[in-house]
Amino acid sequence: MGRFPVLAGADLDVDAGDVVLLSGPNGAGKTSLLRLCAGLLPLRSGAAEVLGCDLAHDRRSLRRRLSFVGHETFCYDDLTVAENLRFAARAVGRGSGEADFAIARVGLGPQANVVHSRLSQGQRRRLAFAIALARDPELLLLDEPHAGLDADGRAVVDEVVRVAAADGRTILIASHELDRVRQLATREVEIVGGQVRSPVGPAPEPVEVSP
Amino acid sequence: MTILREALLVAGKDLRIEARSRVALQQIVPFGGIVLIVFAFALDPDRGLLPRVAPGLFWTAVLLASLLSITRSFSIEEANGARDGLRLSGLDGGAIFLGKAAAVALQLLLLEVVLGLGVVVLYDVSVRGVVLIACTTVVATVALAATGTVYGVLAAGLRARETLVPLLVLPAVTPVVLGGTRAFEAALAGVPSDGWPWVQLLAAFAVLAVVAGVLAFGPLLEEDS
Amino acid sequence: MNARIGVGTKLLGAAAFLSLGALAVFALVVAPPDERQGDAQRLMYVHVPAAWLAYLAFFVTAVASVLWLIPRTRSTTWDLLAGASAEIGVIFTGLALVLGSLWGRPTWGTWWEWDARVTTTAVLFFLYLGYLALRRTGATAQERGTRCAIAALIAFADVPIVHFSVTWWETLHQDATVLDPKLEVNMEGFWMPFTLVWSVFAFTMLYSFLVTVRLRLAELDEGREEKALELAIAERVAVTV
Numbered sequence: 001m002g003r004f005p006v007l008a009g010a011d012l013d014v015d016a017g018d019v020v021l022l023s024g025p026n027g028a029g030k031t032s033l034l035r036l037c038a039g040l041l042p043l044r045s046g047a048a049e050v051l052g053c054d055l056a057h058d059r060r061s062l063r064r065r066l067s068f069v070g071h072e073t074f075c076y077d078d079l080t081v082a083e084n085l086r087f088a089a090r091a092v093g094r095g096s097g098e099a100d101f102a103i104a105r106v107g108l109g110p111q112a113n114v115v116h117s118r119l120s121q122g123q124r125r126r127l128a129f130a131i132a133l134a135r136d137p138e139l140l141l142l143d144e145p146h147a148g149l150d151a152d153g154r155a156v157v158d159e160v161v162r163v164a165a166a167d168g169r170t171i172l173i174a175s176h177e178l179d180r181v182r183q184l185a186t187r188e189v190e191i192v193g194g195q196v197r198s199p200v201g202p203a204p205e206p207v208e209v210s211p
Numbered sequence: 212m213t214i215l216r217e218a219l220l221v222a223g224k225d226l227r228i229e230a231r232s233r234v235a236l237q238q239i240v241p242f243g244g245i246v247l248i249v250f251a252f253a254l255d256p257d258r259g260l261l262p263r264v265a266p267g268l269f270w271t272a273v274l275l276a277s278l279l280s281i282t283r284s285f286s287i288e289e290a291n292g293a294r295d296g297l298r299l300s301g302l303d304g305g306a307i308f309l310g311k312a313a314a315v316a317l318q319l320l321l322l323e324v325v326l327g328l329g330v331v332v333l334y335d336v337s338v339r340g341v342v343l344i345a346c347t348t349v350v351a352t353v354a355l356a357a358t359g360t361v362y363g364v365l366a367a368g369l370r371a372r373e374t375l376v377p378l379l380v381l382p383a384v385t386p387v388v389l390g391g392t393r394a395f396e397a398a399l400a401g402v403p404s405d406g407w408p409w410v411q412l413l414a415a416f417a418v419l420a421v422v423a424g425v426l427a428f429g430p431l432l433e434e435d436s
Numbered sequence: 437m438n439a440r441i442g443v444g445t446k447l448l449g450a451a452a453f454l455s456l457g458a459l460a461v462f463a464l465v466v467a468p469p470d471e472r473q474g475d476a477q478r479l480m481y482v483h484v485p486a487a488w489l490a491y492l493a494f495f496v497t498a499v500a501s502v503l504w505l506i507p508r509t510r511s512t513t514w515d516l517l518a519g520a521s522a523e524i525g526v527i528f529t530g531l532a533l534v535l536g537s538l539w540g541r542p543t544w545g546t547w548w549e550w551d552a553r554v555t556t557t558a559v560l561f562f563l564y565l566g567y568l569a570l571r572r573t574g575a576t577a578q579e580r581g582t583r584c585a586i587a588a589l590i591a592f593a594d595v596p597i598v599h600f601s602v603t604w605w606e607t608l609h610q611d612a613t614v615l616d617p618k619l620e621v622n623m624e625g626f627w628m629p630f631t632l633v634w635s636v637f638a639f640t641m642l643y644s645f646l647v648t649v650r651l652r653l654a655e656l657d658e659g660r661e662e663k664a665l666e667l668a669i670a671e672r673v674a675v676t677v
Contacts, residue, residue, distance in 0.1 A: 015307025064301035078231040091300040262611040369573045386601040
């Protein structure tokens with residue numbers, strides 16, 4: 001991402017249980033906004049609060065309560081689906097039972113003992129979702145979840161999002177699949193040139209991120 | 212989840228990856244072995260020099276191999292954004308440090324057993340003072356693994372990390388090489404009482420390194436690169 | 437941002453230059469040569485202060501690093517100061533080692549001696565080099581600050597450990613060998629100790645001047661980076677207008 005600021009003056013307000021579609025051109029700052037909310041990018045100026053935690057000072061307590069699904073799976077190539085999942089689940093104090101259930105939910109049962117390096121793109125995305133769900137997060141951050149998947153894969157993503165929304169989780173989805181995600185989303189927000197476009201509620205000060 | 216359980220989780224993860232990929236077994240241990248042989252080429256084996264300097268050669272070989280172990284410990288975190296994964300995991304930074312350092316230490320201990328046999332066989336060394344040797348090895352290994360893991364995370368993600376880590380680690384662990392070698396010499400000379408004070412020095416170093424690691428690992432992991 | 441050096445700094449530089457000049461006179465002309473070592477001993481008047489400065493510079497780097505790490509006192513200046521002091525420190529360390537070697541050759545007969553001070557200074561040199569290499573991995577203080585600060589502190593804590601362990605080693609094998617003549621000098625009369633103290637003073641002035649100028653340069657450099665960042669932000673915002 002280099003040393004240049006990606007978000008400058010972004011104002012956004014999201015309520016619990018919202019499913020928000022973040023649309024906008026490539027390089028607009030959608031990924032950066034999600035990474036900021038996940039606590040992966042530092043906040044250089046302005047104010048931001050996620051799940052009641054102040055992003056400027058308290059990034060770490062946030063992490064157990066949210067899940068991020070991006071382009072990378074955050075997994076280890078030499079470990080199997082089940083091993084990667086169990087590691088992620090145990091890290092937040094969940095057991096193997098939850099891990100195995102998540103594997104089944106995304107349809108990766110047959111691949112449970114396949115090492116990560118041998119998985120296809122679609123299978124990797126499902127694994128990332130399984131990990132995200134096994135952690136039982138309040139907030140789900142999805143960065144282009146449909147990208148690179150075939151029809152079956154996309155259907156799985158839609159299903160996961162529907163169930164997660166029904167469970168009452170808050171979801172932010174950055175995507176180019178506007179028609180698809182509009183059916184799942186309760187709101188839409190456009191991000192262009194590092195700024196949030198559509199009219200939003202009373203906002204905090206502008207958020208500036210310089211990674 | 213307590214720090215210890217989290218550390219065990221991380222150590223288990225690293226060791227499982229090693230068991231599957233066998234990089235330490237198939238690459239790092241042989242590297243240590245060939246270093247021992249290179250020493251024999253560099254120093255004349257016929258002059259009776261090798262058994263006298265064997266402790267120093269042993270620790271030098273271990274030190275060089277440990278650089279590989281440390282680099283490996285962090286290169287597995289490079290692929291697939293695993294480092295981001297560690298940050299997102301919710302695991303405590305100090306726990307991740309303890310886990311990774313413990314995994315490196317265990318691999319180094321395995322290496323040291325093999326290299327120890329190598330030294331006995333290749334350099335014609337007669338072993339005495341086994342207790343002193345064992346204690347020295349354990350403490351020095353903890354010191355090495357801990358220091359190396361701190362520098363490993365410090366350089367993680369940087370483009371020049373493969374050359375930075377050796378440059379950073381080597382000067383910092385000179386006391387470990389010194390202490391380890393002197394303690395071994397005392398053991399082999401049959402005067403273990405000369406060696407135990409060095410073990411104390413190594414233990415102090417190890418404690419400092421572990422404390423530094425537990426404190427610094429979390430903030431260093433958060434550093435973006 | 438004003439790129440010129442302030443009056444205070446210029447005065448400091450002049451004072452440093454003058455005191456070094458005086459040192460040259462004291463060291464080469466006024467102070468008597470040592471009985472045993474002869475004129476070679478005069479190298480002490482540069483070697484000792486250089487070594488002192490090496491450690492002082494590293495101490496400053498460590499303090500600046502602590503100030504960076506504490507959130508309340510964190511400021512770009514501390515990171516830049518740490519780097520500036522380390523650069524000058526590495527030069528003085530190298531100088532101390534070379535001068536010590538030159539001094540040792542006629543005195544001990546060898547170019548090097550593995551005693552505690554020399555060995556520790558050599559390790560210090562490489563710790564510095566590693567630190568400087570680390571500094572080049574980040575263009576702004578934000579990027580490299582924490583990493584470098586922790587490296588500086590680890591190195592700083594390591595130096596006494598290295599020194600202690602080598603000293604201990606020396607005492608252990610001292611009884612077997614004849615004590616090698618160290619670079620110890622019998623301080624006779626007034627001018628020898630005076631010149632030595634003056635040399636430390638003069639070099640400290642030199643260090644202060646060099647650090648100030650180097651820090652200024654670093655601030656300008658950093659300012660350039662910050663400005664580039666501001667421009668980029670402005671461009672970014674302009675895209676949407």
